[in-house]
Amino acid sequence: MRATQIVEAVLFSSDAPVNAEEIARADDSLNEDVVEKAIKELGRIYEESERAFEIKSLGGGYQIITLPVYATYLDRFDTVAKSSRLSGPALETLAIIAYRQPIGRIDIEYVRGVSSAGVVRTLQDRELVDVVGRGEGLGRPLLYGTTNKFLEHFGFSKIEDLPRKDDLPVVLKGENITEAMPENTEVGSSQKNQTSSNKNRETENDLPVSPSLAD
Amino acid sequence: MDLSPPPQNSQNENFLVVDIERFRGPLDLLLHLIRQQDIDIFEIPISKITRQFLSALTDIGENQINNAGEFMEMAANLLRIKAQMLLPSSVVSEDEDPRAELVYRLLEYEQIQEIKAHLSLAESQRSRQFGKGYVVPRSQRAKKETVLETQWHEVYDAAASMVVPSMDFVEHRVTTRLVAMEDKVDLILLTLQNLKRVRFSKLLEPFESKMHGVMTFLASLELARNRKVKLRQTEKFSELWMYRYVENIPVEVDTNSGEE
Numbered sequence: 001m002r003a004t005q006i007v008e009a010v011l012f013s014s015d016a017p018v019n020a021e022e023i024a025r026a027d028d029s030l031n032e033d034v035v036e037k038a039i040k041e042l043g044r045i046y047e048e049s050e051r052a053f054e055i056k057s058l059g060g061g062y063q064i065i066t067l068p069v070y071a072t073y074l075d076r077f078d079t080v081a082k083s084s085r086l087s088g089p090a091l092e093t094l095a096i097i098a099y100r101q102p103i104g105r106i107d108i109e110y111v112r113g114v115s116s117a118g119v120v121r122t123l124q125d126r127e128l129v130d131v132v133g134r135g136e137g138l139g140r141p142l143l144y145g146t147t148n149k150f151l152e153h154f155g156f157s158k159i160e161d162l163p164r165k166d167d168l169p170v171v172l173k174g175e176n177i178t179e180a181m182p183e184n185t186e187v188g189s190s191q192k193n194q195t196s197s198n199k200n201r202e203t204e205n206d207l208p209v210s211p212s213l214a215d
Numbered sequence: 216m217d218l219s220p221p222p223q224n225s226q227n228e229n230f231l232v233v234d235i236e237r238f239r240g241p242l243d244l245l246l247h248l249i250r251q252q253d254i255d256i257f258e259i260p261i262s263k264i265t266r267q268f269l270s271a272l273t274d275i276g277e278n279q280i281n282n283a284g285e286f287m288e289m290a291a292n293l294l295r296i297k298a299q300m301l302l303p304s305s306v307v308s309e310d311e312d313p314r315a316e317l318v319y320r321l322l323e324y325e326q327i328q329e330i331k332a333h334l335s336l337a338e339s340q341r342s343r344q345f346g347k348g349y350v351v352p353r354s355q356r357a358k359k360e361t362v363l364e365t366q367w368h369e370v371y372d373a374a375a376s377m378v379v380p381s382m383d384f385v386e387h388r389v390t391t392r393l394v395a396m397e398d399k400v401d402l403i404l405l406t407l408q409n410l411k412r413v414r415f416s417k418l419l420e421p422f423e424s425k426m427h428g429v430m431t432f433l434a435s436l437e438l439a440r441n442r443k444v445k446l447r448q449t450e451k452f453s454e455l456w457m458y459r460y461v462e463n464i465p466v467e468v469d470t471n472s473g474e475e
Binding site: 012014015016056063064065066067068071074078079080081082083085086088089091092094095096098099110111112113114115153154155156162163165 | 239240241242243285289320323324326327328330331333334335337338339340341342343344345346347348349350351352353
């Protein structure tokens with residue numbers, strides 16, 4: 001049995017992203033490197049043979065999903081698993097959490113200018129954000145961060161795929177302002193956490209690292 | 216830095232119409248006021264903006280009272296900044312603009328809106344790709360086409376039974392609860408005390424307004440839910456019958472005989 005086929009079988013049978021480490025458990029002959037190679041090989045085969053699907057890296061795992069061009073056909077079926085779109089306030093709150101994580105509710109509300117308890121709860125219920133720690137301040141507030149499910153929902157492989165803040169048209173400038181910018185988060189430990197099992201995605205050490213903010 | 220607000224353009228302000236309900240919060244409103252008037256965000260004329268902000272607040276309706284606090288807090292904040300700016304520069308250090316924090320918040324808010332737009336786009340692109348999965352369809356029956364087998368005389372009867380709306384001038388006046396569902400509930404129960412069953416249209420006969428039909432229908436649904444009546448219809452679009460509710464005895468539908 002070739003490694004490529006084993007990897008394909010695991011991916012085919014899964015309806016959620018699976019990471020390389022997890023796929024490697026399928027057989028003793030596999031390790032993460034072999035799995036990554038097999039996934040590249042499969043991707044090439046699918047493309048050359050013009051399959052209707054591809055293997056996409058989502059939230060640190062891999063999943064076989066259909067190509068966007070076939071959406072018009074699949075839209076006609078109620079039986080296709082579709083994820084529901086988020087509301088404006090939910091997207092706004094997610095944007096803040098994604099760029100400022102770990103961040104407490106009070107800080108989220110300060111940025112938005114409106115109370116946000118309900119929308120944070122909704123995001124937590126949908127497992128797009130999770131409590132990742134506690135702040136130092138009064139009452140040791142809960143701090144929130146985005147999850148792998150957040151990356152999956154938006155089609156990102158890792159948190160660094162989000163646009164860098166200084167690539168956006170509105171850039172915060174001025175001396176006082178740069179001083180007020182949040183500290184850059186340590187990027188070193190991200191790789192390992194990104195590939196940790198999907199089942200563990202709610203755990204505390206699964207905190208994705210925020211992209212580097214404006215220097 | 217010149218902290219005094221630039222001369223006011225009162226003409227401009229007259230054209231400012233702000234629908235407070237459109238805004239998701241005080242920052243949204245403030246940013247709108249600034250952008251609409253092409254104001255340099257680093258040189259915000261605080262007194263002008265505060266006045267516009269406060270006038271927009273007077274429109275806050277009762278249903279928005281929950282959010283009003285957030286707008287009020289911002290208004291207080293604006294007034295505080297204005298007060299600080301009026302202090303002689305010896306009291307406030309020269310290089311510290313009281314507006315700096317507000318400017319930072321506004322820029323950060325605007326930046327978040329851009330990220331939000333980016334996320335929204337990413338979400339919509341992602342939603343064009345599907346993984347494996349099967350969702351049990353909610354109801355196949357709703358998808359079935361209803362074949363309407365109708366004869367010409369039925370169409371004619373239906374047309375003839377239509378109430379032609381009066382062409383006279385109608386004064387539009389909003390009134391509520393002209394017809395109470397509770398009255399219709401009573402009417403149905405009272406009717407079914409004497410009769411075993413009754414036609415839906417029979418209950419409507421004495422009345423003209425459509426609202427009576429709507430309320431009678433709602434009342435019958437409510438009674439059916441509470442197991443006070445049973446509703447029967449032999450086929451789609453046919454007469455609806457209401458039966459006195461009898462426990463565990465299936466009601467037979469007999470469409471041939473007339474009503475009691």
